[in-house]
Amino acid sequence: MDQQELIVRLKKGDELAFKHIVETWQNMVYNTAIGIVQSAEDAEDIAQETFVQVYQSIHSFRNEAKLSTWIYRIVITKSLDHERKKKRKKRFAFVKSLFGEDEIHPPDFHHPGVVAEKKEQAGELFKALKQIPEKQRIAFTLHKLEGLSYQEVAEVLNTTLYATESLMQRAKNNLKRVLEKYYLENEK
The missing domain is CATH 1.10.10.10 (Winged helix-like DNA-binding domain superfamily/Winged helix DNA-binding domain)
Incomplete structure (x- = not known):
């Protein structure tokens, strides 16, 4: 199935086309996310969010770039948004730790490759x-x-x-x- 056909089918809500997209790009999406957020659990969440956005936003895809480029942009945006939220939470946790409520522990890093x-x-x-x-x-x-x-x-x-x-x-x-x-x- 070529990119044009895939996009047309996706815009019609074709579940097989969506499944094809997930199967084709799930490793790329996950690996890109984990490379940025460095947490397997967070990368899995970001991957799911990415594919949900692909499905919901396919009507806004204008064919100005390859589909994979568009998906990369989505996963990067989602990953960076996640990092920003995490930094805000860490700052809040740090403030709480000043009052003896919580300690901050960095997570261990695990990358599949x-x-x-x-x-x-x-x-x-x-x-x-x-x-x-x-x-x-x-x-x-x-x-x-x-x-x-x-x-x-x-x-x-x-x-x-x-x-x-x-x-x-x-x-x-x-x-x-x-x-x-x-x-x-x-x-x-």
Whole structure:
């Protein structure tokens, strides 16, 4: 089934077309979400929300980009919204902790593509990703973790190829700086 047929069928409410979309892009959606939010449970929720929005918003899809690009944009938006909400909750929890009501504990990180012996290093990479600017983190996640080309990342981020290359270079430099600090501290 080609993209045009799929979209037409989706707009008519065809459940098989929707099932096809979920089966085709569920791993991409989940992996993108977990790359940003770094929590399996949250990534599953975001994936469900993403597909619900795809189903509900398909009428607004204008065929100006590939369907996959549109879905990437939705999952990124949902993931970033989730991160913003989580930061607000953490700030509130911190204020409560000042009054002795709750303690804050960071969750463990688990990504499906990381083998056991690499988990510590991957965990440090994902912690470092949290410390770089949002657009750099997204570009890095899409390119290095999802395997998108720079051109595809540019389409998802709705920017130029040059801007994407620049984002990736800044992301690599920032990650290198953060990770160097971690490894220097742990050598002692």
